Amino acid sequence: MTITTESAAESAAAAAGLTSAAVVATTPEATGPYELERDIESPNRNLSPITSALDAKGRLQVGGCDLADLAQRYGTPLYVLDEATLRATCRAYRQALEAHYPGPSLAIYASKANSSLAISALVASEGLGLDAVSSGELLTALEGGMPAERIVLHGNNKSREELTLAIGAGVTVVLDNWHDLELLAELAPAAPVSLMLRLTPGIECHTHEYIQTGHLDSKFGFDPDQLEAVLRELTRHPWAQLTGLHAHIGSQIFELQPHRDLAGVLADALALARSLGHPVRDLNVGGGLGIRYVTSDDPPSIQEWVRGVAEAVHQACQQRGLELPRLLCEPGRSLVASAGLTLYRIGSRKEVPGIRTYLSVDGGMSDNPRPITYQSQYTAVLVERPRAAASERVTLAGKHCESGDILLKDLALPPAQSGDVLAVFATGAYNASMASNYNRIPKPAAVLVHEGAADLVQRREQPEDLLRYDLLPERLRKLWATSSQGGHQALICL
């Protein structure tokens, strides 16, 4: 692991295209979850982006931008994404694959983690590919400049329209089930379609049950019992070009062994596919590497993970006498989570004597549904005094009408008051992409920070935007009457 010191931080920053002015070393007497050291080679091992630094007044900066200023300028809640961290992570995957796998390789970004034009463009510029699971993600990738030949389309229930779009664009389609094959055959493609076959590997791992996908009772992929039948069926379709095999075992995984075991399962499938005449080139081991959400989390580094996977695939292929395939992996969370944070402004305070103190912020489960969905834990600091000594434990509540809308429990904070801005760390994955409009709350804006500049990459939704797709049928419109209250119209019962 490489620790950030002043000079190391500067060289890392330079490698990621940052000026050294953007980097201020952290000193050892910090309190709370503000990190004293960061692993700049494997950003998934940090709570905060690798460019996090304190200015002369002790205020938190990321990407050379003052977070309090960003909150002031763009409003809150605000998703902030650090370009240097995202680029460093892309490079970590690429370089580790090159270092540890003797054959060709490609890291594919699982864009369900956070899909936007800006992220697609950044990831494409780092030479990675992209995994999309819907027309929306696919269009975002293509419009963001991701070359079609580096895109794969996943999904356990793809529509005709999604398949038509994918075939037309020339992206690889992941064959997840028989229905996919039937739809594709109906579309009778004139040109060959590159297919990747997804199988359920039957591997269990320790993660939240909702995000395990590899065990046999899963809605994703072909059951191993069906593998030979589908491989034989594919030989009957001249348009079907089976170029790859895929499996994904789950997400936020800290163990390496399940991924090593997966290599054997995939190599067996590769041997079978090739023996039936399919010139399979790619072996895709999915994503799943975990990240650090709270101080006690200790995930493997990207280098350790890639090395474990690469060695296992290499070995499994050698044992079976197989020509080495191109090795693909599909990181989502570990690629983008630690590059992101969310800024909130504190509003109301409620003290329940002897029980707890609630501090409510201006967002919550609509911009980060992970705590209420998976009981996920996060850490946060006050951006203007991230290292001040904590004086109380608070519960950070969202603003939605739901008692479970709690972002963080038992957060140690220095004296905080209404108006203070908080940064919740590691929200770059599965936050914006899972956001909703519950309570008709508009989705936050997102900014990309780099070398002291901030670019708006997602506009803040406005309440009026939420009415754009509502229609009021004529017969209900007739119920409208003008009321005199404040010059507004009110719906009244006639």
Ligand code: LLP
């Ligand atoms: N490939 C496939 C086929 C996947 O289904 C996934 C994630 C990935 C790659 C990326 O996995 P990652 O590297 O991000 O672990 N919403 C949940 C996570 C769901 C993951 C779904 N599939 C959460 O917020 O924890």
